[in-house]
Amino acid sequence: MFLRVCGHNEVQRDVGLRFGRNQETVNRKFGEVLQAMELLAADYIKTPTTQKLHRIPQRLQADRWYWPYFSGFVGAIDGTHVCVKVKPELQSMYWNRHDYASINIMAICDMNMLFTYVWNGAPGSCHDTAVLSLTQNGDSEFPLPPTDKYYVVDYEYPNKQGFLAPYRSTRNRVVRYHMSQFYTGPPPRNKEELFNRSHASLRSIIERTFRVWKKKWRILTDFPRYDMDIQKRMQILWKIL
Template identity: 60%
Template structure:
């Protein structure tokens, strides 16, 4: 997004208020949502105007920085503010937006996890087969700037320093949980285990409920994975693989519908990263602050979604979008996953998967 330099906040504000499309492009949200965000941060989370700058301008500085990933210098020129002011106000709003998490990115209660989502009930492709579905989870990488010897642990398989973010979302593309801070070198399944073991508020599935996960995770109690192919048996999973022909057996039919429902997490990640370009290349702050920025953008994602004002990014993703193809699982990691799956919890979930596969197969005969 290119702004005409030197216009200052007043002209930018006029463009935001008078042109919803410009507001969406500049701030990644509808003007009504933007105003609601400003009001919420001011009235509930102690963000205050001063004699020199309003809450509305402060929030706009933060959103432009996150949405466009512009430098402090460029944002300062656009708003007619010094770099020092942009830096201070960015961090003040960052503090306030993070505080929103208690309202907009909170761990679901056990009671809420027992409920059946309306969107699930209304979709005959998934109901009643996946009646235990409470969400989908996956990991995604966000590039991070780490200097010196500390960078070693953050190198991912692409040769970049990154964070491996564990995200859980519900069927409505709302984040319900995030585990931040794992290094890019950490396997997705290990990040999940760190979250389960290390976070007392991790939303563990109630009895009979489960999250959908892909083949990079073990099929175990509370986490339903697809059938994994092997050298002896080729089993397709990703939706794009079925372009070559329909499912050939009950395992592939299960995998196709599993992939379709599970793709909600990939689409959620897609909308989130599309809106907030800062995630493509986080600023050169310390790792803790970079993590906080990731967290804040997830909160903003939910804030926008929960206000239910039409949003082209979400609407486009709702009508299309397929899960990204997972990288080949390394042999060492595959062995560890298979060991988990021969435990009692693994056998239990294998039985659940077989039961669902039989139901879907019989329904579509």
């Protein structure tokens, strides 16, 4: 019943009819399984230790497209929006640039498309840079990379120690970054665009991971039916299965 609700976003009334149970039973069992999943998530996602971050990912080393140019890579960071149901007085806080209310989730994944860190709770109106600052200031377990390592991030994040962002366009010069710009346009025109193409290709692993998980759990993308507390707890689905 829990999987029908989360995987297909079915209402509890329909789930009860499918399994021959009343709605009270479905609601109670949904809560019990959700609580068990929260305990399971603590075992499934482990914040990488400094020793682990020093290791070179085997898939990275075996890929001639990235190695040895991104030898310091330890993961990719990005944010995504998940629909939320909020009270009318809170809508302005959670309303994002895509014109719907959401929670902004920031995650880190490795070369195997596995989440190594997930942080949620920021209102949808928050910029990615603000979410990163909130995470680093609010979570002492945030896995900062060693001095010779870094996460790849897009141009919305700062380019600083531990975070490798692409070259940005300037007022007098356009520097392409997105892969779609290279697919439909000419090949890289300079060293900055050559770097950006490889950088965007490597960073796309986090975007692919987000797409896989959103497709698997429709409750994260369709119109939400639960209050804010339940919805925040539902973010464990990013960590398991």
